[in-house]
Amino acid sequence: MDSKSATIIASAAYLPPKRVENSHFETYLNTSDSWIYERTGIKERRWAENDVKASDMGLIAAKEALKKAQIDPKEVDLILVATMTPDQPLPSTAAIIQSKLEGCRAPAMDISAACSGYLYGLSVAKAFIESGMYATILLIGCEKMTQVLDPEDRSTVILFGDGAGASVIKKGGSGLRIDRVVLGLDGNLAGSLCIPNGKKMQMSGQEIFKTAIQKGVEIIELLMEQEMLSMNDIRYILFHQANIRIMQNIQKRLLIPEEKVPTTIGYTANTSAASIPILLQSIPHEKNHRYMSVAFGAGFTYAGAVFTSL
Numbered sequence: 001m002d003s004k005s006a007t008i009i010a011s012a013a014y015l016p017p018k019r020v021e022n023s024h025f026e027t028y029l030n031t032s033d034s035w036i037y038e039r040t041g042i043k044e045r046r047w048a049e050n051d052v053k054a055s056d057m058g059l060i061a062a063k064e065a066l067k068k069a070q071i072d073p074k075e076v077d078l079i080l081v082a083t084m085t086p087d088q089p090l091p092s093t094a095a096i097i098q099s100k101l102e103g104c105r106a107p108a109m110d111i112s113a114a115c116s117g118y119l120y121g122l123s124v125a126k127a128f129i130e131s132g133m134y135a136t137i138l139l140i141g142c143e144k145m146t147q148v149l150d151p152e153d154r155s156t157v158i159l160f161g162d163g164a165g166a167s168v169i170k171k172g173g174s175g176l177r178i179d180r181v182v183l184g185l186d187g188n189l190a191g192s193l194c195i196p197n198g199k200k201m202q203m204s205g206q207e208i209f210k211t212a213i214q215k216g217v218e219i220i221e222l223l224m225e226q227e228m229l230s231m232n233d234i235r236y237i238l239f240h241q242a243n244i245r246i247m248q249n250i251q252k253r254l255l256i257p258e259e260k261v262p263t264t265i266g267y268t269a270n271t272s273a274a275s276i277p278i279l280l281q282s283i284p285h286e287k288n289h290r291y292m293s294v295a296f297g298a299g300f301t302y303a304g305a306v307f308t309s310l
């Protein structure tokens with residue numbers, strides 16, 4: 001690892017202002033605040049207004065990340081947008097965001113890898129930067145999950161929230177150096193979490209739950225082996241925020257101390273591809289530590305990353 005390594009030099013997050021507490025669902029579904037909290041760790045989530053799209057939230061997070069990085073939109077070489085809730089089928093959400101980033105002429109594309117989308121995007125950014133093809137990449141995870149949820153389905157509507165996160169990635173510099181990214185997919189589970197044409201999200205919750213734990217454990221063990229790390233060497237594990245019990249199960253199996261596992265699930269719910277950059281924004285930047293990140297989602301996609309904070 002050296003100054004050629006791709007590094008996240010700044011990140012930002014955006015959550016829409018409207019808070020929706022669990023009690024909202026009690027008014028029309030056979031559910032309760034205690035069921036939702038005990039089974040998921042979620043107390044509330046944010047919902048975007050009807051006229052707000054994933055690109056609008058992504059744009060806000062992107063502008064803030066560029067401002068923090070002191071990068072002008074003109075300097076961006078590539079925009080990657082991880083989303084499972086694009087504004088529309090065409091053009092890409094990335095193209096829509098590019099058109100609203102003043103002065104930006106960068107090529108742009110969407111990445112469809114569901115809740116693993118931000119880490120999938122990070123692997124693409126790392127490869128482009130370290131090959132020398134691009135110098136400055138803007139990676140955005142933005143989701144309007146409410147657009148794909150069936151309000152009458154109590155097993156999905158309670159789980160998700162809207163939001164966005166964005167990161168600026170460059171070669172070298174201070175921030176989070178991306179040491180390694182691993183990706184995986186089990187296509188046999190493609191039907192376990194899907195949005196069929198013209199329909200809302202359908203999920204086989206228990207199958208996703210079990211697979212997320214199994215793959216989460218496998219990824220952490222693999223990354224620890226590849227990077228020759230013990231649990232003591234890791235400051236934070238940034239889990240995709242899907243369900244507190246998924247994280248607790250993985251923690252228990254791998255003896256991960258609770259202080260290494262920050263969460264936002266209580267107030268964001270699952271924001272899919274936006275969840276890891278939102279979580280990243282919720283923790284203080286501590287220098288000279290190793291961080292890990294783990295994500296899983298529809299596909300069934302899974303991914304992991306190891307960083308050094310500089």
Ligand code: UT7
Pocket residue numbers: 030031032035036039040115154155156158193203205206208209212242243270272296297298
């Ligand atoms: O990024 C990946 C995205 N997806 C996920 O992360 C989902 C992973 N799965 C889960 O988080 C959990 O499976 C759920 C939270 C969705 C469900 O929790 P569970 O402990 O696995 O419950 P279950 O599926 O075993 O269902 C138990 C019961 C069922 O009723 P019956 O059949 O026993 O009568 C469900 O219909 O709980 C019922 N149920 C609910 N009850 C009250 C399902 N949703 C609700 C609800 N309120 N909101």
